[in-house]
Each structure stands twice: as C-alpha cells, then as structure tokens.
Amino acid sequence: ESSVPEVKQYGAYQKLYNPETLLATLHENNIYVIGRVVCFRDTVLAEKRVDMAVKRASGQIWREGKFAWTNPYNEEVWKYNIDIAKEAVDKGFDEIQFDYVRFPTASKTEVSYGLNMPSKADTITKFLEIAKMEIHDGKGVPLSADVFGIICESPGDVEGIGQVLERVGKDID
Numbered sequence: 437e438s439s440v441p442e443v444k445q446y447g448a449y450q451k452l453y454n455p456e457t458l459l460a461t462l463h464e465n466n467i468y469v470i471g472r473v474v475c476f477r478d479t480v481l482a483e484k485r486v487d488m489a490v491k492r493a494s495g496q497i498w499r500e501g502k503f504a505w506t507n508p509y510n511e512e513v514w515k516y517n518i519d520i521a522k523e524a525v526d527k528g529f530d531e532i533q534f535d536y537v538r539f540p541t542a543s544k545t546e547v548s549y550g551l552n553m554p555s556k557a558d559t560i561t562k563f564l565e566i567a568k569m570e571i572h573d574g575k576g577v578p579l580s581a582d583v584f585g586i587i588c589e590s591p592g593d594v595e596g597i598g599q600v601l602e603r604v605g606k607d608i609d
Contacts, residue, residue, distance in 0.1 A: 440519045446484040459528040470580070471529035475517045475563075477536040479504040488513050490540060493548040498540070505540045508556070508598065509549055514563050518570050525571060531578040531609075532571055537564065538584070538597040556598030564607040578609040 438449045462469050482489035482497055482504035489497045490505040497504050506513040521532040539556050540547070553559075564581065572579045587599045 448480040470531045471524035475537045478506045525575045525577045533580040535582045537581045557593045557600045560598035561603045568607040
C-alpha cells in the first residue's frame, strides 16, 4: 500500500505483500533488491487522469492493445513516478529501475502530443536528469532504466521513443 497521495486517490496499487517485511528478509540473506517502477505505460493513471494520457487527435485515450499510456511530456506524470520511486527507496529498496521510460511506439498519425513540443529524446533525458537529482543524488540510491536494445545501434532517436543510448546513459547508473 502506498502513501503517495495520488496513488492512494486513484487506487493505483495492489496490496500483495508487506514490503518492509519482505525487504528485511531479503537483506538478511544478502540479497540486493531492485524496485521496478513502470513509468509511462500506466493504464490506471491514464484512465483516472485523462488529461495526463496519450491521446488520439480526437481526444480519446490512445491504447496499445489493452494498455493506456501517460504522456511523457507531462511533468505531473514525472513527479508521480519519482514520488513512487522515492517512497520505494524509503521502504528500503536498494536501487530503482525505471521501466517504460519512453514514449509509446505509436505512429505520428495515431497520437497527438500537441504543437511545438520538445523532442522526445530531450523529454526523456530531462525526466531522467530530474529523477537522478531526486533519487540518486538526493537519496544515495542507484538509478537504472530499461531501454530497447535496438537503441544501441541506432543513430539518434530513429525509433521515435525518446531513447538515445548516450543521453539515457548519462543520468543512470
């Protein structure tokens, strides 16, 4: 159960176990524990706060199968994910690993982010820069991120997801 106000308000958690008890057991057995935080592929937040969702030009929520995404351009979404990560650190996780720290693989004709938006790569880079300041620098905990393997051989952001290896790598451990 989370104490992050927005997580509580939107019912965006499932109580599966007591993290403090589990973490104590894992640490007693010298197990390094990484907390995975799914960032932008977040159906619950996208449905509860449609203003934060990735949308079609019509204004309807865009979906990837059954999953909705929050808009990586929205800095409120950044704060929400960073607050969850900081809470996990406070509970005792040894590292935070961001997953889905990217834009969805939707074509330009499927979604609308608005006009004159910064580049996707600039946006993901800025999110990770702020996360590093608050989690790594602020709490002394390593920060990692899942990336698409293809970015290792792609020049720039060919995939259009905002992940550029050299830029993602500068703010994660």
